[in-house]
Amino acid sequence: MKTPIQDIPMFDKNASQPRYTPKDFQSDQEVRWCPGCGDYSILAQAQRIMPEIGIPKHQIVFVSGIGCSSRFPYYMNTYGFHGIHGRAAAIASGVKLAQPSLSVWVVTGDGDGMSIGGNHLIHLLRRNIDINVLLFNNQIYGLTKGQYSPTSEKGKITKSTPFGSIDYPFNPISLALGASATFAARTLDRDPKHLYTILKRAVEHKGTSFIEIYQNCSVFNDGTFFQFTEKETKDDSIVLLEHGKPLIFGKEKDKGIILDGFTPKVVTLSDGKFSVNDLLVHNENDTTLSFILSDMTYNTNLPRPIGVFLSIDRPTYEDEMDEQIRIAQKKRGIGNIQQLLHSGETWTIQ
């Protein structure tokens, strides 16, 4: 079957590419997030990276659900689809499967992606459709004005939990890994450089890329991640995951993580008992390790891991779908409706 888009000249990586600047990716819509919202930083980095990924903007689609983060597509001068609550992953799956040559992005939040849309998210991850998922985690419901979310910490006082939340929170990275994600990373709105690097990695990864972005909600949950983002505390509170490198952290780079059996533990490098050589070395291709690292997340005795937890290769759903079509067409030729209608038992009346 001929697709109308086959008439449209395809982007040729070798041909002279349109030279974009971040400005080319800004739409004419006024950005309407609250002042100080972490979303601004994420938008800026997304617009910054787009000119560099080698994909013309008419081949890019941003899809979202409902929530503050889901306004994102309106501000990107690409194709965009602001869907309904929780369904961005499913809409994006349809977009990508119908036209695999598109670069498809999902922008979602902790409520949209893990509460109402949790089902679609896990199924997208296990199918490994080549879509980049940006999950803005602010641990609160912002658009509905301040109820606890599935990532809010236990005991959280909000409008709907005046006596403290009794819900145990999701750890988004563990959820993604549990759903057989092939790429899972965590980054921070207030670290543009790291955010930029992770977005770039997501673009490079073929398969579903899941990125949890800690994002500050300046109105309903201000400062929730400041421990991990602010200068005074961050060095002692986060550990950067870098492939092939030991897990070192601390202001003085004097602390590290070792594995005691399967249990990560903090050690000091200054008292002569442990050296860098004893430390756990990160391997992004190790699925088992990724679970161990992700499990550090809510352990207050351990620094919060930031970076790429896992990056492995697995065939994408759309490639396998196209392959089945290719084989069927090679074997049987391209389908002919008239022949189909006459297939099987027929009889003729004169």
Add this chain to the structure above:
Amino acid sequence: MKSNKTLQNLEEVTIRFAGDSGDGMQLTGTQFTNTTAILGNDLSTLPDYPAEIRAPQGTTSGVSGFQIHFGSTEIHTPGDSCDVLVAMNAAALKVNIGSLVKGGSIIANSDGFSDKNLRLAGYASNPLKDGSLDEYQLFEVDITKLTTIALQEMNLPNKLVDRSKNFFSLGMMYWMYNRPTEPTIKWLEEKFANKPEIRDANIRVLKAGWNYSETTEIFKVRYEVSAAKLEPGTYRNITGNQATAWGMMAAAQKAGIDLFLGSYPITPASEILHELSLHKDFGVKTFQAEDEIAGITSAIGASFAGALGTTTTSGPGLALKTEALGLAVMVELPLIVVNVQRGGPSTGLPTKTEQADLLQAIYGRNGEAPIPVIAASTPSDCFYAVYESARIALKYMTPVICLTDGYLGNGSEPWLIPNFESLPAIPTNIPTNPVGFFPYSRNNYTLSRPWAIPGTPGLEHRIGGLEKKELIGTVNYEPLNHERMIHLRAEKINRIAYEIPDAYIEGDPEGNILVVGWGSTYGAIKTAVQQLRIKGKSISHLHLRYLNPLQKNLGNLLSRFKTIIIPELNLGQLIKILQSAYPIRAIGINKVQGLPFRAEEIEKKIEELF
């Protein structure tokens, strides 16, 4: 195979095969149907199977039935009652005896009437022996034993022998109604090419059934049902679900776009997903989604990306898709939603038929969200109904709900195969020129917006579920703009009425009684009205394909009759719609038993009324 016994001519016959759900009655019925179709009879079938895959053996809840009505005249229904009942056990007899005409034939597998079978079926005494079946012609045949004898020398496991016995009854029916065994033998040879044991066992038992009937004295006569005088051309047998799948494929190919199905398995719609999954050589992309919502939203995403997005479901699934239907209305993308209706509410009667989702289809959304609704009237008509749904969806950039039901989806009939070339054109409006492009500009006549597909340079735009500014499509909350957009979306759907064909009346164009129906009741109403006309009643029939918008001439047609009668398999849904659209009062004939109307029911009811 040739017979030496006398042949009697019959105009039409209805046979019902009934047995345990593991007895292969659906297969037996389908084989009989295909062979009968090849002989040129007109026919109509109705499978009737339990919701449980394997209900407890021998119980009445596990009875599976398949009815075929065939003849040398036009056949519009699967038959009100059956002339022959093949009962593989006591429970099958118990469940189906009420459908057998007085004086009809019972072919009973005597082995299925053991003490245990009788107890499970709730019989105090053996009906084959106690005289309770005296008003029928009873033929007792120990099918189980005869099958075992036929397969004795093959040394097969008991299970396989037991599973072959349905072919014995098929062989008997082929003999009795003078049908060739060859088509089934050919089918077995292909189907079980890699399992020669099963193939040979079934062929052997099929022939044994035929030979037994020919040789023994049990049956005195055979029957001949001549070919029907059907319109010349090449025919095939087709079920509603298969026709639906093919209609979608034909429409996508006609429009020159890819077909995408996002669907979650649900009875009785799953066969459409199965059928479309077979046709990868057509480039059809089927996506078994994680739930009903992902089924429709992935289809909406695919439509955004330039494919014909479709989703298939049944009542409860349509309920789950409700919010996404509103989204499709708002973003104005083409989408086909097929609802193979079943008994409701809630899980209801999953394997039974009903027409109770009409109001859900027309009104079931938040906000003012008009959606065209089209209904198929026969199994083969599902092809044209879904094709027309696609044409409207693509021309008007709108979701369309296509209503079929379990009776149509599972039922089958001969179909005069259409010529793909002569099917109506399906135009699309896919812009490529950025100059003057606005995502919500509208065609002056259809009010349809352009379908700007991602991948097209210069047409980057954003759509979504929020209200949008007229023409430019950006988010907009202004009161008058909202009202204007509500009117535009409503008017777009209303304007479909200006191009669809007029409604037409079968029978006199005016008179005393007009029977108005929609969907799968077509055959039963048509037959009932024909009978009443023969009896001299001033009565006509109007069957609606377009439920929303209604056809322009409908009000005028309704006004030409003194009385309007609306039979529906619900408590009265079309009647509400027509009474609110036109200054009429109508009389409903309503049935909600999970079963289709019998023509006789409608006929009697109308006779009672007038």
